[in-house]
Amino acid sequence: xxxxxxxxxxxxxxxxxxxxxxxxxxxxxxxxxxxxxxxxxxxxxxxxxxxxxxxxxxxxxxxxxxxxxxxxxxxxxxxxxxxxxxxxxxxxxxxxxxxxxxxxxxxxxxxxxxxxxxxxxxxxxxxxxxxxxxxxxxxxxxxxxxxxxxxxxxxxxxxxxxxxxxxxxxxxxxxxxxxxxxxxxxxxxxxxxxxxxxxxxxxxxxxxxxxxxxxxxxxxxxxxxxxxxxxxxxxxxxxxxxxxxxxxxxxxxxxxxxxxxxxxxxxxxxxxxxxxxxxxxxxxxxxxxxxxxxxxxxxxxxxxxxxxxxxxxxxxxxxxxxxxxxxxxxxxxxxxxxxxxxxxxxxxxxxxxxxxxxxxxxxxxxxxxxxxxxxxxxxxxxxxxxxxxxxxxxxxxxxxxxxxxxxxxxx
Amino acid sequence: xxxxxxxxxxxxxxxxxxxxxxxxxxxxxxxxxxxxxxxxxxxxxxxxxxxxxxxxxxxxxxxxxxxxxxxxxxxxxxxxxxxxxxxxxxxxxxxxxxxxxxxxxxxxxxxxxxxxxxxxxxxxxxxxxxxxxxxxxxxxxxxxxxxxxxxxxxxxxxxxxxxxxxxxxxxxxxxxxxxxxxxxxxxxxxxxxxxxxxxxxxxxxxxxxxxxxxxxxxxxxxxxxxxxxxxxxxxxxxxxxxxxxxxxxxxxxxxxxxxxxxxxxxxxxxxxxxxxxxxxxxxxxxxxxxxxxxxxxxxxxxxxxxxxxxxxxxxxxxxxxxxxxxxxxxxxxxxxxxxxxxxxxxxxxxxxxxxxxxxxxxxxxxxxxxxxxxxxxxxxxxxxxxxxxxxxxxxxxxxxxxxxxxxxxxxxxxxxxxxxxxxxxxxxxxxxxxxxxxxxxxxxxxxxxxxxxxxxxxxxxxxxxxxxxxxxxxxxxxxxxxxxxxxxxxxxxxxxxxxxxxxxxxxxxxxxxxxxxxxxxxxx
Numbered sequence: 001x002x003x004x005x006x007x008x009x010x011x012x013x014x015x016x017x018x019x020x021x022x023x024x025x026x027x028x029x030x031x032x033x034x035x036x037x038x039x040x041x042x043x044x045x046x047x048x049x050x051x052x053x054x055x056x057x058x059x060x061x062x063x064x065x066x067x068x069x070x071x072x073x074x075x076x077x078x079x080x081x082x083x084x085x086x087x088x089x090x091x092x093x094x095x096x097x098x099x100x101x102x103x104x105x106x107x108x109x110x111x112x113x114x115x116x117x118x119x120x121x122x123x124x125x126x127x128x129x130x131x132x133x134x135x136x137x138x139x140x141x142x143x144x145x146x147x148x149x150x151x152x153x154x155x156x157x158x159x160x161x162x163x164x165x166x167x168x169x170x171x172x173x174x175x176x177x178x179x180x181x182x183x184x185x186x187x188x189x190x191x192x193x194x195x196x197x198x199x200x201x202x203x204x205x206x207x208x209x210x211x212x213x214x215x216x217x218x219x220x221x222x223x224x225x226x227x228x229x230x231x232x233x234x235x236x237x238x239x240x241x242x243x244x245x246x247x248x249x250x251x252x253x254x255x256x257x258x259x260x261x262x263x264x265x266x267x268x269x270x271x272x273x274x275x276x277x278x279x280x281x282x283x284x285x286x287x288x289x290x291x292x293x294x295x296x297x298x299x300x301x302x303x304x305x306x307x308x309x310x311x312x313x314x315x316x317x318x319x320x321x322x323x324x325x326x327x328x329x330x331x332x333x334x335x336x337x338x339x340x341x342x343x344x345x346x347x348x349x350x351x352x353x354x355x356x357x358x359x360x361x362x363x364x365x366x367x368x369x370x371x372x373x374x375x376x377x378x379x380x381x382x383x384x385x386x387x388x389x390x391x392x393x394x395x396x397x398x399x400x401x402x403x404x405x406x407x408x409x410x411x
Numbered sequence: 412x413x414x415x416x417x418x419x420x421x422x423x424x425x426x427x428x429x430x431x432x433x434x435x436x437x438x439x440x441x442x443x444x445x446x447x448x449x450x451x452x453x454x455x456x457x458x459x460x461x462x463x464x465x466x467x468x469x470x471x472x473x474x475x476x477x478x479x480x481x482x483x484x485x486x487x488x489x490x491x492x493x494x495x496x497x498x499x500x501x502x503x504x505x506x507x508x509x510x511x512x513x514x515x516x517x518x519x520x521x522x523x524x525x526x527x528x529x530x531x532x533x534x535x536x537x538x539x540x541x542x543x544x545x546x547x548x549x550x551x552x553x554x555x556x557x558x559x560x561x562x563x564x565x566x567x568x569x570x571x572x573x574x575x576x577x578x579x580x581x582x583x584x585x586x587x588x589x590x591x592x593x594x595x596x597x598x599x600x601x602x603x604x605x606x607x608x609x610x611x612x613x614x615x616x617x618x619x620x621x622x623x624x625x626x627x628x629x630x631x632x633x634x635x636x637x638x639x640x641x642x643x644x645x646x647x648x649x650x651x652x653x654x655x656x657x658x659x660x661x662x663x664x665x666x667x668x669x670x671x672x673x674x675x676x677x678x679x680x681x682x683x684x685x686x687x688x689x690x691x692x693x694x695x696x697x698x699x700x701x702x703x704x705x706x707x708x709x710x711x712x713x714x715x716x717x718x719x720x721x722x723x724x725x726x727x728x729x730x731x732x733x734x735x736x737x738x739x740x741x742x743x744x745x746x747x748x749x750x751x752x753x754x755x756x757x758x759x760x761x762x763x764x765x766x767x768x769x770x771x772x773x774x775x776x777x778x779x780x781x782x783x784x785x786x787x788x789x790x791x792x793x794x795x796x797x798x799x800x801x802x803x804x805x806x807x808x809x810x811x812x813x814x815x816x817x818x819x820x821x822x823x824x825x826x827x828x829x830x831x832x833x834x835x836x837x838x839x840x841x842x843x844x845x846x847x848x849x850x851x852x853x854x855x856x857x858x859x860x861x862x863x864x865x866x867x868x869x870x871x872x873x874x875x876x877x878x879x880x881x882x883x884x885x886x887x888x889x890x891x892x893x894x895x896x897x898x899x900x901x902x903x904x905x906x907x908x909x910x911x912x913x914x915x916x917x918x919x920x921x922x923x924x925x926x927x928x929x930x931x932x933x934x935x
Contacts, residue, residue, distance in 0.1 A: 006852070052765065103760075104588050129586025131560075135735050165585060169449075172764030209587075209759035215454060219891070226889035230882050237881065241874060275824050278886055278894045282831065282901065285882030289875040293842065296871040324845045327791060328838040331784045335834025338780030339827055344772035346446075347827050354831065 007319045011366055012311050015374055018367040022256050029263025039266050042273035045223065047216030048095045051103045051208035053110065054173045055087045064089065071109040082345040088206065095213060103208045114202045124201040125164070125174055125194065133161035142193035160190045173204040223277040230281055234288050242295055245380075249373030250291045253364040257287045261356045270349030279350045283357030286332070290325060290365040295373075297321050310377055314370050329362040416925060419918050426910075427805060430812025440815040444822035446893050447770050449763035450582035451590060454756040455553070457575045461751035462545035463493040463538060470517055470531070471496055472657075477512045494533035501529060539573075545750040546575055553577065553594055553753075555746040560593065576756070587760040589739070597709050597752050598743035600662035603654040604695070605703030605715050606632050612703065613637055613650030613715060620653045631656050635705065637712030640731035652712050654705045660695065661748075664688025668744035670737040673729055678737040680728040682744065693723035706730075708740075773826035781807075781833050788837060792844055794934035798919050799840040802911035806836050809907035810900065819903075822896030832904025838875070839912030842868040848935055857930040861920050865913070872913065876905050 033039065043050050053059075061078045068076045073093055081088040091106060107127070115124065123136045137157035138146065145153035167183045168174055177200065181191045211219075231254055239247035261283060270276070297317035305313065336358060340351035434440050445452050471488045478486055487499040501509060506524060513522055519537040522529055533541075550569055557565045562581045570576040584590050607623050608614055617634055621627075628634070633656050638646045668682040684692055696704070696718050703715040706728050713730040732740065785803070789796040810829055814821060847864030855863065879901070886898035924930055 129584075129589065131586055131589065132735065135738075139734065169763040169767060172762065172768075205762065206765040207759075207761040209452070210757065211759075212454075212756040214456075215757045222889040222891075226885050229889075230885040233881055233885070234878055237878060274890065274892075274894050275827075275897070278824055278890060278897045281882045281886050282879075285879035286835070288878040289838075292874045292878060293871050296874055300867070300870075320849070321845075323848075324841050327787075327841045327845075328835070331787055331837050331841070332831070332834035334783040334787060335780035335830050338776045338783065339830050342772060342776035342779055343827065343830070344769055344776075346769060346823055347772075347776075350824065350827060 005323075007322055008315075009319060009322075010315055011318050012315050012371065012374055015371040018371045019375055022364070022368045022371075026256055026259045029259045029261075032263040033266045036266050039262075039272050040269050042271040042276075043092060043095075043211045043216070044273040045216055045220045046094065047211050047213040049093045049103055049106065049208070049210040051091045051106045052081055052206040053089055053091065053203050054206050055089070055114070055203045056173065056175055057202070058084075058087050059089050061089060064091075067113045068106075068109060071112075073106070073109070088345075095210060103205070103210065107205060110203060111201075115199070119197075119199070121197060123194075123198040125168070125180070125198050126201040126204040130158075130161045130165045133165060134158040136198070137161060137190065137193070140193045140197060142189040143187075160186060164190075164194070168204070172206055174200045176200070219274060223274065226277060226281060227284075230284060234284065238288070238292070238295075241292075242299060245373045245376045246295045246298075246369075248376050249369040249371075250288055250295070252372045253291055253361075253369035254284050254287055256364050256368045257283060257357060257360045260360050261353055264356050265349070265353060268349075268352060270352055273349075275347075275350045276353060279353035279357070283353060283361060286354075286358060287361035287364060290329070290361050291369040293324065294318055294321050294365050294370060298370075311374055314374055318366055318370060325362060325365065329358055332358050413925065416918065416921055419914075420922070423915055423918060427808060430809050430816065432812075434808070434811040434815040437811065441811065442814075442818060442820045443766075443770075444820045444825070444893060444896055445580055445582060445759075445766075446761050446823045447766045447821065447826075448582050449585070449761050449766040450580065451584040451587050451761075452757070452759040452892070453577075453579040453581070453591075453594070454570070454758075455549075455577045455579065455594070455753045456756050457546045457549045457577065457749075458752045458754060459542035459545045459575050460493045462541055463533070464490070465750075466541055467494060467496060467533070470520060470533075473516050474498065474512065474531075477516055478509065481508060481512065483508070491530070494538045496531050497525075498529040498531065499527060542575070543573065546577070548750040549753060550577055552747050552749050553579065556593055556743060557581065557590075559742050559746055560590065562590075577753070583763070584760070585762065587758065589735075591755060591758065593739055593743060595753055595755060596739075596743050597749045598662065598740075598746075599709050599748040600665070600744060601658040601707040602660040602692070602695070603635075603658045603705045603707055604699050605652050605654050605705050607653040609702060613639075613652045613712065615648070615650065617651050620651055623653070628653070635707060635710065635712050637705075637715070650712070652703075652705055652715055654707070654712075658707070660684075660688060660692050662744055663747070664691070665744060668741040670734070670741050671727070673727065677729065678732045678734045680732070680737050680741045680744065681725065682728065682741075683725045684723070689723045692726075693721050696723075697721035769823045769826075773823065773830075777826065777830045777833070780830050784833055784837060788840070792935055795844060798916055799837055799844070799912075801919070802840065802916045803833065803836055805915060806904070806907045806911045807833070809911065810904050813903045813907065814900070819899050820896055821900070822893035824893045825896035825900040828897040828900030829904060832901060832908065835879070836904060836908035836912070839868075839872045839908055840916060842871055842875075843912065843916065844935060847933070851933065851935070857933045858924055860933070861924065865917050865920075869913065872909070876909060879905055 061080065065076065065078050068074075068078075068091070075094055077092045079090050079092075081090040093106070111124075111127075121139075123133065125133070128136070134154070134157045137160060138153060141153065143153065143156060145156060163183055163186050164180060167179060171179075174180065177191075177195050180186070180194060181188070183191070231251070234254070235247050235251045238250045258280060261280070265272070265276075294317055297320055298313055301308070301313045301317050301320075302310075308316070333355070336351055336354045339347060340355050343351055467490060471490070475486055475488060478484075483501065483505055485500050488496055489499070490496045498509075503524070506529075509529065510522075513520060513531075517531070519534055520531050521534055522531045524530075546569060550567065554565075554567050557567060557579065562584060564582055566578075566580040568578050570578050579594070581590065606629075607620055614620060620634055624632070632653050635652050635654055637650050637652060639648045639650055640646055664684055665688070666683045666685045668680055671679050671681040673679040700718050700720070702718055704718050705715040706713045713728060716729070728740070781803075785800045788799045788803075792799060807829070810832065813819075843864050846868040847860050850860035850863045850867075851857070883898045883902040883905070887895055887902070890898055
């Protein structure tokens with residue numbers, strides 16, 4: 001199957017329109033970010049506490065927010081996490097300057113609201129860790145081992161605790177006693193003792209933590225440096241490998257891609273965290289990659305057909321690489337799409353950036369990078385009176401100007 | 412087959428075999444990051460100023476003591492910074508004597524007279540050495556505690572050279588609050604004589620103590636607080652004790668500590684002194700019979716029993732503890748005190764179920780994405796597509812092999828990186844195949860078209876991949892943890908795709924074309 005065989009589309013005919021449209025897109029994206037009011041900055045950069053909770057029953061986020069407010073936490077941010085039927089939410093709270101974060105306060109509030117007053121000698125199988133469970137079993141001593149052999153008792157109960165909590169790992173949350181009595185290799189005495197004394201709470205903490213303000217500021221700085229430096233270095237790379245006009249075009253394409261993607265990203269309310277920076281850097285890499293392939297062809301064609309005008313060379317090159325551009329974007333989109341739809345909640349924002357980035361990056365390598373390279377050419381050389389092509393022979397394709405002659409003969 | 416083709420084939424086979432073997436079985440050979448296997452990640456900051464202040468305190472004490480022996484009494488001292496203090500109340504003509512004392516006992520300190528004061532400053536390289544030692548001791552102590560907790564494969568490192576931060580990665584930890592408690596506990600144990608109330612016990616308010624001393628505390632006495640708890644370990648009220656400021660017996664003098672049961676079957680900590688510590692403890696207890704002995708942990712009184720007789724070798728700590736508390740307490744006492752308090756700067760916990768979910772979803776996305784890409788390549792390039800699919804599979808083997816070979820850690824973003832490379836790795840193939848098609852259209856023979864296709868596409872492939880590699884480099888440089896994992900898989904994936912698409916794919920073409928002299932058609 002060949003998509004584009006010998007196409008002759010005049011991509012550059014409406015270059016001014018494309019340039020204007022792209023600039024408008026960027027402006028629109030910036031406006032969108034400001035109108036929307038905020039980027040959803042994650043705790044990586046803002047600092048703060050985060051707790052991921054899975055409930056037995058579908059949680060009501062408004063009710064949850066009210067409960068937290070009632071307990072004195074009024075600036076919590078509550079979002080659904082994962083599919084609707086997974087009953088998961090993520091709760092984030094900002095952190096005071098210099099405070100040490102702690103998720104136990106949030107857990108205590110949830111406990112009071114969803115599990116009621118715990119029994120004095122109880123143990124919540126959905127919240128406790130395996131060491132704590134081992135201690136608890138040691139206290140219950142269903143094997144009646146302690147009187148004879150403390151060490152053996154400890155060993156036995158630690159093993160049993162690992163078994164029980166190993167089972168919790170499967171679902172993240174026990175929802176009934178049959179899940180515990182049905183554990184392979186677990187003695188009925190243990191299961192019975194737990195069923196009579198312990199509880200199965202109505203939620204479990206799947207993960208969480210906090211980032212202190214100092215670390216947050218540091219990660220912000222590092223993220224910013226990574227983006228700025230990589231864009232600079234890529235510009236430099238293109239400038240060295242190609243010519244200034246291409247470098248300018250490629251850089252504008254990067255800026256375009258980053259802003260347009262960022263605008264959509266903000267509108268979707270995804271959390272902006274460390275891995276999003278990674279996604280944006282990858283997007284920059286991909287965008288340049290796509291642009292480079294087109295420019296590489298332009299350079300090659302300029303060597304071969306010295307008579308053609310710059311605009312014709314651009315058009316020919318874009319048409320020649322069109323098939324590749326579409327196909328590579330296609331396969332990358334397939335992979336990133338799979339990641340977006342099946343990769344899970346943690347990677348959702350990350351793959352969204354790449355998904356949008358691949359589409360925008362493909363568009364920009366033709367309509368932004370090439371169009372602006374041409375506009376730059378026209379702007380800087382109109383004054384000298386020559387047509388756009390004349391410049392090429394004196395501006396020269398730097399590196400391979402001399403070599404191209406020989407090549408043409410050889411091939 | 413020409414011999415160069417044979418050698419190339421052997422070379423490819425060797426590399427692929429090595430990589431496949433180093434990655435197989437995947438479950439054992441690939442290091443999973445904490446975000447996939449579950450566990451706890453901690454960044455701690457060692458408050459080195461604690462250690463510096465402790466050193467400053469000792470210096471002041473020493474100076475006052477030695478000066479007192481020389482007959483210079485009534486000195487007033489005041490700390491002016493973590494590594495500096497001033498002494499007042501000394502006449503100028505005593506400077507030479509103080510200088511001699513400072514030279515002998517405070518060798519690491521510099522001093523000068525400033526008007527009516529003597530200003531002492533710790534030499535800066537000595538301050539650096541103390542700070543560095545505090546961080547190293549803290550690292551060792553925390554290592555010991557984590558080992559005692561039984562965490563498997565923990566990684567505990569100092570962040571950067573000369574920094575005050577420690578990073579701990581603790582796989583499989585499912586009770587983050589307890590671990591935080593244990594790691595963060597300074598566990599500085601002291602035994603101090605209680606001056607008031609006589610017999611220990613404590614009183615309900617500070618005023619009561621002050622009243623006993625007529626409003627002002629003697630210079631060698633300070634007030635410490637302690638909790639009164641009920642049987643369940645819940646705090647009922649606070650008690651106050653007037654205790655001597657200095658203590659000659661600390662946690663360092665313990666040989667061992669372990670949990671035990673007291674006479675009412677209540678959980679207690681039993682400890683044994685070292686030989687030297689036991690002797691000093693014997694002296695103190697025999698000199699202070701009838702008084703209270705405060706057991707002070709991190710500047711809070713745990714209990715203050717009455718000294719009934721001379722004690723030399725062992726003792727118990729009783730303080731309405733729960734079983735879990737005495738276990739943790741005896742553990743931190745065994746592993747020793749932290750030289751300075753630590754503050755937790757960052758903590759991330761991933762439960763095992765969340766990690767497993769991520770792995771499952773990653774595999775699902777990878778399989779689905781890979782299948783779609785394969786279908787796409789077969790559809791577009793027909794039989795030649797098989798070539799691309801084959802090298803793509805090799806590419807994935809190489810990525811996992813390289814991860815295992817270099818001991819890199821696979822994180823969730825790392826999985827995303829691999830899936831992304833599946834999509835991007837075919838780019839090199841696409842560039843080459845499109846070029847071959849063009850050359851065929853231009854009327855070349857199959858053999859020449861393949862040759863030209865590879866040759867002409869190479870410069871594009873190198874330029875294009877260089878930029879993505881640059882991005883990966885910056886990510887690695889500035890990223891932390893999981894993001895680094897992404898950078899690594901992305902970079903490895905790109906390098907592997909260069910090898911497979913340019914070298915291996917070419918070899919397959921050459922193999923096929925070498926079979927017959929003239930190939931008329933290429934299914935592309």
